[in-house]
Amino acid sequence: MSGHVVSLKTYGAVFAALMALLAITVGVAYVQLGRFNVVAALTIAVVKALIIILYFMHVRYSPRLTWIFVSAGFFWLLILLSLLSTDYISRDWLPVPAGWEDAR
Amino acid sequence: MSERAAALAHQFDDLGQQHQAASLGMWVFLATEIMFFGGLFAGYAVYRSAYSRAFAESSHHLDIILGGVNTAVLLCSSLTMALAVRSAQLNRRRAIVLFLIATMVLGAVFLGVKFVEYRHKYEERLIPGPGFHLEAPQAQHAQLFFSFYFVMTGMHALHMVIGVPMLGVMGWLAFRGRFSRHYYSPVEMAGLYWHFVDIVWVFLFPMLYLIDRAG
Amino acid sequence: MSPASVRQNYLNIKFGAASWLLTKDHKRIAILYLISITLFFFLGGFFAVLIRLELVTPPGDLVQAETYNKLFTMHGVIMIFFFLIPSVPAVLGNFLIPMMIGARDLAFPKLNLLSWYIFTIGGLFTLTAVVNGGVDTGWTFYTPYSSTYANSHVILTAVGIFITGFSSILTGLNFIVTVHQMRAPGLTWTRLPLFVWANYATSLIMVLGTPVIAITVVLVGVERLFKVGIFDPALGGDPLLFQHLFWFYSHPAVYIMILPSMGVISEVVTCFARKRIFGYSFVAAASLAIAVIGFLVWGHHMFVSGQSPYAGMVFSFLSFLVAIPSAVKVFNWTATLYRGYVSYDAPMLYAFGFIGLFTMGGLTGLFLASLAVDVHVHDTYFVIAHFHYIMVGGAVMGYLGGIHFWWPKMTGRLYPEGWARFAALVVFIGFNLTFFPQFILGYMGMPRRYHAYPEEFQVLNVMSSAGASILAVGYLIPMIYLVWSLRYGRIADSNPWHATGLEWQTPSPPPTDNFEDTPVVSEEAYAYPSRDREVHVV
Numbered sequence: 080m081s082g083h084v085v086s087l088k089t090y091g092a093v094f095a096a097l098m099a100l101l102a103i104t105v106g107v108a109y110v111q112l113g114r115f116n117v118v119a120a121l122t123i124a125v126v127k128a129l130i131i132i133l134y135f136m137h138v139r140y141s142p143r144l145t146w147i148f149v150s151a152g153f154f155w156l157l158i159l160l161s162l163l164s165t166d167y168i169s170r171d172w173l174p175v176p177a178g179w180e181d182a183r
Numbered sequence: 184m185s186e187r188a189a190a191l192a193h194q195f196d197d198l199g200q201q202h203q204a205a206s207l208g209m210w211v212f213l214a215t216e217i218m219f220f221g222g223l224f225a226g227y228a229v230y231r232s233a234y235s236r237a238f239a240e241s242s243h244h245l246d247i248i249l250g251g252v253n254t255a256v257l258l259c260s261s262l263t264m265a266l267a268v269r270s271a272q273l274n275r276r277r278a279i280v281l282f283l284i285a286t287m288v289l290g291a292v293f294l295g296v297k298f299v300e301y302r303h304k305y306e307e308r309l310i311p312g313p314g315f316h317l318e319a320p321q322a323q324h325a326q327l328f329f330s331f332y333f334v335m336t337g338m339h340a341l342h343m344v345i346g347v348p349m350l351g352v353m354g355w356l357a358f359r360g361r362f363s364r365h366y367y368s369p370v371e372m373a374g375l376y377w378h379f380v381d382i383v384w385v386f387l388f389p390m391l392y393l394i395d396r397a398g
Numbered sequence: 399m400s401p402a403s404v405r406q407n408y409l410n411i412k413f414g415a416a417s418w419l420l421t422k423d424h425k426r427i428a429i430l431y432l433i434s435i436t437l438f439f440f441l442g443g444f445f446a447v448l449i450r451l452e453l454v455t456p457p458g459d460l461v462q463a464e465t466y467n468k469l470f471t472m473h474g475v476i477m478i479f480f481f482l483i484p485s486v487p488a489v490l491g492n493f494l495i496p497m498m499i500g501a502r503d504l505a506f507p508k509l510n511l512l513s514w515y516i517f518t519i520g521g522l523f524t525l526t527a528v529v530n531g532g533v534d535t536g537w538t539f540y541t542p543y544s545s546t547y548a549n550s551h552v553i554l555t556a557v558g559i560f561i562t563g564f565s566s567i568l569t570g571l572n573f574i575v576t577v578h579q580m581r582a583p584g585l586t587w588t589r590l591p592l593f594v595w596a597n598y599a600t601s602l603i604m605v606l607g608t609p610v611i612a613i614t615v616v617l618v619g620v621e622r623l624f625k626v627g628i629f630d631p632a633l634g635g636d637p638l639l640f641q642h643l644f645w646f647y648s649h650p651a652v653y654i655m656i657l658p659s660m661g662v663i664s665e666v667v668t669c670f671a672r673k674r675i676f677g678y679s680f681v682a683a684a685s686l687a688i689a690v691i692g693f694l695v696w697g698h699h700m701f702v703s704g705q706s707p708y709a710g711m712v713f714s715f716l717s718f719l720v721a722i723p724s725a726v727k728v729f730n731w732t733a734t735l736y737r738g739y740v741s742y743d744a745p746m747l748y749a750f751g752f753i754g755l756f757t758m759g760g761l762t763g764l765f766l767a768s769l770a771v772d773v774h775v776h777d778t779y780f781v782i783a784h785f786h787y788i789m790v791g792g793a794v795m796g797y798l799g800g801i802h803f804w805w806p807k808m809t810g811r812l813y814p815e816g817w818a819r820f821a822a823l824v825v826f827i828g829f830n831l832t833f834f835p836q837f838i839l840g841y842m843g844m845p846r847r848y849h850a851y852p853e854e855f856q857v858l859n860v861m862s863s864a865g866a867s868i869l870a871v872g873y874l875i876p877m878i879y880l881v882w883s884l885r886y887g888r889i890a891d892s893n894p895w896h897a898t899g900l901e902w903q904t905p906s907p908p909p910t911d912n913f914e915d916t917p918v919v920s921e922e923a924y925a926y927p928s929r930d931r932e933v934h935v936v
């Protein structure tokens with residue numbers, strides 16, 4: 080029943096990458112990128128999460144069904160976020176009747 | 184051999200099936216946790232895009248050093264947790280226990296730092312509620328930020344408060360020789376939980392602490 | 399085969415409270431759930447009786463407005479969270495899924511027992527709220543009323559729902575892992591009974607949707623307890639955010655309530671038409687499609703809330719899409735009946751009722767999914783009629799049909815068929831008399847959640863209340879004869895209906911481990927002999 084044993088080298092590399100990405104995240108936050116600061120921060124977080132999932136959580140060495148279950152969880156969160164945003168993005172696309180501007 | 188039989192639950196045919204079932208079950212549970220925290224992230228995203236100035240200013244009241252240190256602490260704890268599982272796979276009883284203890288210690292450090300941060304917020308009167316006080320034009324939107332800050336990091340901390348004793352139980356069982364390279368799924372499942380809680384923080388830290396730091 | 403009274407089965411293998419309260423046997427846990435949800439059903443029904451009594455006369459003269467608000471809130475909370483959501487999965491699903499796949503038990507028997515305890519504890523919290531004066535926010539808990547202004551037991555009820563949600567999650571988790579991991583040799587996905595497919599799809603919804611309502615009630619509780627603003631407009635909060643998060647779960651929740659009953663119908667229709675299901679893969683795929691698309695439509699509850707009309711259009715379109723797989727199922731059941739060898743035992747009567755009434759409920763859903771029509775009928779009795787046609791005409795009838803169909807398997811006894819058919823008819827008549835007038839009332843403009851109404855609506859309201867009393871009788875009759883049958887019913891053999899399915903290949907009631915030897919499957923599901931072939935041979 081022994082699963083795949085990950086080498087110390089791999090774990091070490093993953094850990095080093097995680098720490099490096101942490102440093103980059105903090106560093107990039109101090110660089111003025113406007114709206115791309117959020118994109119950068121989220122991208123780095125996603126990469127960190129990915130390597131934790133693939134290596135520390137052994138998903139890289141797990142059967143395909145496990146990959147499907149992992150992806151499903153994140154995919155469902157995407158459903159919530161994207162359909163939710165259809166409302167908030169388009170709330171002020173319609174003109175507001177005169178005198179009701181403060182209601183927004 | 185009889186050790187293997189003792190570990191096999193009656194509804195399963197063999198240890199392999201049992202291990203696969205445990206792993207799938209834990210991932211289903213983690214999917215529920217993704218949706219649980221996801222609801223908070225969704226609400227946070229809505230308010231942050233509506234009140235970006237107030238949220239940015241509020242974020243600057245958070246201590247980026249403490250937050251960064253805590254992130255590093257948790258990432259270390261993920262490493263020690265992975266090494267604990269690896270030790271179980273290699274039949275190294277003492278190593279399992281030591282790595283689990285290391286993970287618990289790092290988890291406790293994280294919680295300690297969080298406590299310090301919360302106390303700072305209390306002293307600065309930034310706990311949302313009747314006692315909230317901030318000199319700023321959009322103070323009520325700032326209070327929204329702090330509501331989410333406390334609920335999100337509080338929920339995360341609650342998961343760690345549950346996780347640390349759970350690791351203690353695993354450590355105790357390991358000490359008593361319950362695990363071997365044929366049967367270590369409880370350690371692995373605890374590891375999956377721990378890594379997940381780490382991943383939540385990996386997202387919380389930049390979202391809460393690093394808004395508009397470029398000035 | 400030795401007589402049932404002597405043979406060891408899951409009921410008589412051990413006696414005493416401890417053997418039940420500490421059981422790990424999925425069949426005993428199913429019975430525990432059966433007792434709990436039946437109690438909640440009658441409590442929820444009691445509140446419905448009071449509502450219909452009040453609505454017999456136009457003025458609000460039976461109870462005060464605040465009390466009436468509590469009545470419909472408690473009716474909704476109890477029926478949805480403590481009866482409908484657990485009903486088919488926790489009772490029939492728990493009992494049958496391991497048997498249908500040839501397993502000894504579910505993947506996680508201890509989690510299964512834990513889920514019942516969690517359900518009971520959550521129920522006790524909510525009962526405490528009821529006894530102490532109830533909640534008056536509506537089962538939808540809209541903010542800022544629920545979070546800031548309500549003076550009723552919001553937190554107690556919210557905690558009860560939060561806790562009970564985990565019961566749902568654990569059940570779903572158990573089913574998903576079980577169906578993936580523990581099918582008997584030869585039982586491929588394409589040979590699974592459709593009841594299993596339906597409960598699998600339901601489990602996906604339970605697992606992915608319930609956590610969102612959990613965090614939502616946490617936020618409402620936090621806002622109430624700590625007086626912080628999350629949904630409070632005064633603090634820049636958005637009440638619509640609550641509604642989005644609430645309905646993200648609560649819409650898929652209605653599919654949790656209907657999908658398992660649809661699974662029952664697939665089993666009953668094939669057995670009592672003695673025919674293979676028409677379009678097996680389409681019915682199985684439709685269950686999954688309902689589960690997935692059901693997550694994409696929640697905004698149709700918010701068309702007139704202040705949500706962006708563009709979002710409304712997106713949700714309206716997606717809501718039309720979700721009707722398609724449901725329609726596919728209705729077509730396929732009907733096609734299964736065509737040229738079948740149909741008999742009219744009680745389970746089949748309930749199935750017929752389901753197909754007709756669910757279709758009406760589903761079609762009226764399309765009315766509501768149309769933005770322009772919804773503006774007119776939102777928050778009226780049209781909506782109430784729509785969802786009761788599906789939940790009561792559909793889900794409850796499916797549940798009752800399933801209870802009757804598998805009663806011999808669960809108890810080793812036959813229920814009295816004559817009384818059962820009579821009760822099914824009473825339920826059908828009572829149901830339609832109760833709820834059809836409500837479509838008309840709603841269309842004419844009678845708002846929901848009001849304890850008083852204009853004079854011109856009285857005739858239809860009296861009809862509805864009269865129907866409710868008939869419906870109540872219809873539900874009481876099975877209570878009586880089912881309990882009676884436990885002692886005096888005819889002994890059932892392993893397969894009184896001559897149905898296909900692994901659960902019928904083992905004695906009634908089954909032994910604790912379900913099967914003596916693990917069955918090996920080599921046939922498709924519903925391998926009823928083809929009638930054409932029979933005629934040919936003659």
